[in-house]
Amino acid sequence: MPLADKIxxxxxxxxxxxxxxxxxxxxxxxxIESGEIPNMVFYGPSGVGKTTLASIIAASTNKQLRKLNATxxxxxxxxxxxxxxxxxxxxxxxxxxxxxxxxxxKKQQQTLLxxxxxxxxxxxxxxxxxxxxxxYNAILSRxxxxxxxxxxxxxxxxxxxxxxxxxxxxxxxxxxxxxxxxACGGDVRKALNAVELTALTAENNKISLESAKSLTQKSALxxxxxxxxxxxxxxxxxxxxxxxxxxxxxxxxxxxLESGDLVSACRRLMxxxxxxxxxxxxxxxxxxxxxxxxxxxxxxxxxxxxxxxAVVMVATAPKSNSAYIAYGKAExxxxxxxxxxxxxxxxxxxxxxxxxxxxxxxxxxxxxxPNNWVQQQYLPDILKDSIYYEFGxxxxxxxxxxxxxxxxxxx
Numbered sequence: 083m084p085l086a087d088k089i090x091x092x093x094x095x096x097x098x099x100x101x102x103x104x105x106x107x108x109x110x111x112x113x114i115e116s117g118e119i120p121n122m123v124f125y126g127p128s129g130v131g132k133t134t135l136a137s138i139i140a141a142s143t144n145k146q147l148r149k150l151n152a153t154x155x156x157x158x159x160x161x162x163x164x165x166x167x168x169x170x171x172x173x174x175x176x177x178x179x180x181x182x183x184x185x186x187x188k189k190q191q192q193t194l195l196x197x198x199x200x201x202x203x204x205x206x207x208x209x210x211x212x213x214x215x216x217x218y219n220a221i222l223s224r225x226x227x228x229x230x231x232x233x234x235x236x237x238x239x240x241x242x243x244x245x246x247x248x249x250x251x252x253x254x255x256x257x258x259x260x261x262x263x264x265a266c267g268g269d270v271r272k273a274l275n276a277v278e279l280t281a282l283t284a285e286n287n288k289i290s291l292e293s294a295k296s297l298t299q300k301s302a303l304x305x306x307x308x309x310x311x312x313x314x315x316x317x318x319x320x321x322x323x324x325x326x327x328x329x330x331x332x333x334x335x336x337x338x339l340e341s342g343d344l345v346s347a348c349r350r351l352m353x354x355x356x357x358x359x360x361x362x363x364x365x366x367x368x369x370x371x372x373x374x375x376x377x378x379x380x381x382x383x384x385x386x387x388x389x390x391x392a393v394v395m396v397a398t399a400p401k402s403n404s405a406y407i408a409y410g411k412a413e414x415x416x417x418x419x420x421x422x423x424x425x426x427x428x429x430x431x432x433x434x435x436x437x438x439x440x441x442x443x444x445x446x447x448x449x450x451x452p453n454n455w456v457q458q459q460y461l462p463d464i465l466k467d468s469i470y471y472e473f474g475x476x477x478x479x480x481x482x483x484x485x486x487x488x489x490x491x492x493x
Contacts, residue, residue, distance in 0.1 A: 088248065089241075093138065097138070098270060099270070100130070100131055100230055109228075110135070119139055121198055121205045121224050121225040122227075124206065124207070124208040125229050125230065126229055126231060126232075127269070128271070129266075129268075130230045130232060130270060131230060131270065132181075132230055133181065136206045144174050145174050147179065148176055148178050149178075149181070150178065150181070152190075153181075153182050153185045157190055164203075176203050176204070177206065180205060180207045181208050182208065183207040188218050191221055192220070195220055195221060198224055205225065232268025234268070235263045235264050236263075238270055239260065242273055243259055245277040246277055251287075252289050253288040255288070255290045258290070261294050262294055262298050276298040280293055280297055314424045315424070317429065317430040318424050318428040319337075320350050323351075324449075326448070326454075327460045327461075328470070329408075329470045330460030331393045332390060332409050332412040333412045333415070335386075335389060335393050335412070336409065336413045337421075339382060339385065339389070344381070348377060351392055352374060354396055355367055358396070366395055370392045373389060390409035398471070408470040422464040425461075427445040427446070453489045
């Protein structure tokens with residue numbers, strides 16, 4: 083049994099992260115403690131506790147727990163569960179945990195609808211994708227959506243320390259726990275897998291930082307070209323350039339390129355130079371197009387150089403060597419696992435979960451403000467004070483620096 087399953091929490095107090103849902107007095111905790119479990123959809127990235135919470139909920143009821151994973155389950159599997167209703171095993175009803183519900187087609191989801199409506203089956207579905215796009219509306223209207231968030235490094239450290247205490251008595255070098263908690267990018271399961279690997283390969287009962295670095299699977303680049311994360315990153319990339327923030331623009335470019343999505347980076351870059359720079363500096367359009375052509379000609383990883391130049395020009399100034407240096411700094415942050423949740427005002431979301439007290443995106447559209455600029459946060463919270471780009475010591479960039487110093491009130 084994998085370590086992540088061995089030490090899976092049995093109570094809410096042992097779960098790390100998701101305080102907005104399960105801290106004392108929070109909505110999901112109140113529901114679980116009431117014993118009256120409604121149909122629910124858990125939405126969020128992998129490895130953040132969705133399955134763990136479903137197991138805890140099932141243990142708190144007298145219903146028969148059944149689990150299905152939509153990536154492998156079929157309609158016949160659903161029928162087998164339905165057949166248990168009215169039998170001795172299903173006399174109190176069935177709690178069905180359906181993982182990755184987005185992989186069930188509409189007909190498969192409809193198969194459950196009748197039994198969800200009469201209460202004989204209580205559904206807890208989980209998905210890493212936006213449920214409002216992937217879950218059948220009739221099921222969604224009968225369920226409460228709870229959004230799970232990536233787990234903070236401090237919370238993951240608790241799980242890592244507990245895991246090391248279970249695998250054995252090892253001499254753990256300073257920095258190992260912190261590195262694993264950071265490099266796994268908010269995914270508790272991957273952090274625990276890293277603990278297990280480092281323990282299995284330990285020499286002379288010692289776990290070194292070098293070993294942890296070589297064995298830890300980075301999930302900082304959590305990315306799916308068809309998923310929400312993809313559109314969140316693209317949204318942050320384009321809005322950061324529009325907002326004249328070169329630091330954030332380079333950061334999101336690094337996220338895209340490190341994930342291998344050269345096509346989307348080039349497309350959004352050309353769209354942004356036309357849409358948000360346009361006639362204010364029309365000469366920049368063919369320059370950016372030239373950079374994109376070079377990027378597509380040389381391919382990754384060298385494509386990062388002309389694209390970094392173009393991004394900085396769009397956000398602030400003409401092409402220069404400083405863009406390459408700045409991109410290197412942003413790239414280093416991404417590769418070292420410094421990744422956080424994209425600020426709410428930049429996310430590509432059009433809904434708020436039931437647990438959100440204050441609803442709305444709160445994005446400030448720069449073109450609605452004087453000089454087409456407004457102060458707002460573009461980088462994730464853990465990187466909000468990072469400086470990647472510094473104006474080069476040349477006539478064009480110094481002219482742009484003087485302009486933005488005046489606009490942003492730095493003079």
